[in-house]
Amino acid sequence: MACPICNKPGVPAYRPFCSKRCADIDLGRWLRGSYVIPGQPLDDLGSDHPGGDEKNPGGGLDSATKRP
Template sequence: MACPICNKAGVPQYRPFCSKRCADIDLGRWLRGAYVIPGQPLDDLASDGVPDGEGHEKNRDGGLDSRGKRP
């Protein structure tokens, strides 16, 4: 399998990459957000006001649960 960064032959130790350098380049791209799936941003989907499956709207501040907490 060819290295996805430089197209050299892959090395089993760094599979599918050919070296630590190419593996690090790929990791850097992930961390910078260079790899994205095209589509509507998740922020737009979460703020559309459509209730979730439990009958209450999702928490606007990004939390998982909009119900009050127990003392």
């Protein structure tokens, strides 16, 4: 299997990468957020999106009725 970073042959110790350097490059890309799935950000969907919280439409834990 070719290294996904530089296309050199992969090394079993760093599979699927060819070296620690390429593995670290890939990790850095993940940590910076370079790998993303295209689409609308979740923050922009609003509260009327499918799959929303139908059981508690008013908010989070603090929206429950409190006991005296």
